[in-house]
Amino acid sequence: MQDRPLEKTLYKHFGYEQFREGQKEIIEELLNGNDVLGILPTGTGKSMCYQLPSLLLEGTVIVVSPLISLMVDQVKQLKQQGMKRVVAINSFLTPMQKQQVYDHINHYKLIYCSPEMLQNAQFMQTLKEKVSVSLFVVDEAHCISQWGHEFRTDYLKLDDTLKQLNNPTVLALSATAPVHVQNDIMRQINRPDMQKHIFPMDRENIAFTVEHVTGMEEKIERIASVLKTHPVPTMIYFSSRQWTEKAAYELTQATSGLRVAYYHGGMEQTDRLLIQQQFMNDQLDVICCTSAFGMGVNKSNIRLVIHAHIPSQVESFLQEVGRAGRDGEQSVSLTFYSPGDGEIPKRFIESELPSAELVSDAIQYLQNIAQNGRLLPLQPEEIEESLQISEVQWRFLAYQFEKNGVIKGRKVVHQANWGEAYHSIVAFIKERTNIKQNKLTELLNWVHSKDCLRASLYQSFQSSYKTPVGFCCDRCDFSFNLWETSETPDRMELLGWEKELQKVFLQGEYQ
């Protein structure tokens, strides 16, 4: 091991004898100063790709993460492994805590933050003054492409952040990113020449099945009957919060004995955390959830992922399905479709971005402000109120107006080219809506596909896919009565005393 310094560091700090597939190549690439786009399946240790370099590189590693809970989990885990010079900066810190972190910012080797945080002037100033960034990591990088254009536009400003931080080496990581998402990531962060380390993401132990039914009532009946014969750890996706709650109640009634809960973004943070932990600890069998549930759920024995509603694109579908069978055991994806099910995602797509009329209203509103020599209101809620638009719609517009030179921070640019801005924004909205509608159509086509579900699902994502280890799909060889699941395992899984002790010590620890 003497002439293998990377392995030595790996063993010394993380206790592993050798690297997993892909890790070493990526790390060497980064240490040589090359940008890397890494697409690695979940559970193969993506975070090692930057945690180990953070120990070897001179400066600081910045990790952009989409969820506070993800950063907090990572920091907790690293501290537990003995790496103390790690911090997550987010809105959970009080102003005083934040100041303390800023005062000693150069003490940290790893800093986790959200893309929004990187738009905070004080944070950026602190970084620029006191920190030399050796590596800039975008975790869950598909968020750039999937959320950046409409939902969280700060994801599209990372290229500017990189410039301000003296163009450090970049590592973009994701588990599920088809070629067009990979290209979008590189385009948005303005690094066209990234070294690609891409591993196939098709899952050979998941069987696919689609059932056409009449409506939600029949779906829940079917789910109940499947769960009675196959009482396995299960996730059920819905497109509405209300249905998650209703279904959880009805399934509890229908399947005596199964422990069912619901989870969606409208719940209290503490409740969300509790449900997630109970599910991960096998204290719950079934979760009825919206798309809010998923990222950061590292439960290895999820056997069944049901879509009671379809999402709005294949990428989301694959991410959600991919949470099944991380342990390699036979798992199943069950998708329901009833006539009209495409309507919900269609409405989402239509309502997410403002209409042309709203863009024109917004321009009038801005011109009014400019003429009176005023600034934009400090509270965005005030603008949303005046224009009668949603928070997401205003954030999208604000980003577009800024990009088109109409506003600068809170200032409205007087001599802006309003006509051109209007046309370019409206054209962009059309283009995005189109792209999203096509993505929805792609998923709907799959649901109605007559051919092998596995083949048609993965075809557009990668050139080839592995042959399944068990069942393939309901067009080929799968049906529920062939699928044998072992008896519900003991509720209390024995982990060995080290893991049990670790669990006890880390319980309830959140910051």
Added chain:
DNA sequence: AATATACTTAGTTCGCGGTTAAGATTTTGGGGGCGGA
């Protein structure tokens, strides 16, 4: 009739509970000296 996804902010408090470091005290094991067999 409507249906989902997340982040953000707060200026310089105060008291309480818990933790840690340092010092004091007690317990315990081992080493060394001494006397006797």
